[in-house]
Amino acid sequence: MKQIVLIGYSPADKKAWPTGGLGDTLVDLDPRHGVFPNHVMSPLLSTACFLPSEDQPAFLTDVRDNILGSFPGCRPRRHNALDKNISADAATLLLRTRRIFLRPSVAPMLSDPEAFDPSKHLALIYNYWAFSAIMSFLIENNTSWTEKTLDAFRRSLLEKLLRRSAGVCGARTDFPTSLPTTAIAQLGLYFQICAHAADARLRDILTSCVKEQRDESTATALSLPDLQWTVSTICSLMPLPHNEVYHSYNEETNHIGLYQNCFVRGKDPKGLHPDPGSPIMWEYIGRAVAQKCAE
Secondary structure, eight states: OOEEEEEESOOSOSBOOOBTTBOSBOOTTOTTSTTIIIIIHHHHHHHHHHSOTTTHHHHHHHIIIIISOOSTTOOOSEEESBSSOOSSSOEEBOHHHHHHTOOTTTSOGGGOTTOOOTTTEEEEEESHHHHHHHHHHHHHOOOEEOHHHHHHHHHHHHHHHHHHHTTOOSSOOOOOSSOOSSHHHHHHHHHHHHHTTTSHHHHHHHHHHHHHHHHHSSSOOOOHHHHHHHHHHHTTEEEEOSSGGGTTOBTTTBOTTHHHHHHHHTOOSTTOOOOTTSOOHHHHHHHHHHHHHHO
């Protein structure tokens, strides 16, 4: 069973109330942060619900001791992606997070005990900006972005994936024909691609898109082993909502649960028809993450 790694979008540049063994400044993906109970704990709990019963004790023990832990000397598998929130000013991928995702050809895995191994780790990445930054680093070797440049990357990559997926039968047959405009729907598309990347045809599409995106960048071409490692790593990432599912609630145009359904179906709210048979988001995420843990 793969080990879970958490990567969040909550820069640790604010003061905090000392508690639980933590000091007066925030740590990476701080458990005192307001989004932690809803957006971090819920996917972990839902994953446990869908794991085989014989795997649940080991999973929960690992989560308690090595993911949520905040006691002195503990180095939990929790990280932030960026040094600050994305805006018109450039935000930078934190050095510690860069080191985790360095390709083995750049820095052998044994040089960093926290290095990401796609055969052993599964990263849950919260927020579409954080996920897009990790993807851009893996594919284009970029480490700094403004809102405009990171948005352009996300659109470019997703448009390639949709274009190449058109008419392809396999694990996924309901990708939209055009790119959704809302962040939550785009994050849902990312999730579908990562969740079903074990499908050989979808993995081939992803490989082609990664290569094309790399070739369009200023970075040097990837060797075949580096391309394979990059795709394997992307297949071991799971993009999850941060607080996008609660943005702009409106009694008439954004009912409770609508944006959650946009994530599940990878589609914009406009034209999305109510479907009581569509899965609840926490179940949808839990099933997919539990399955990926077993791959």
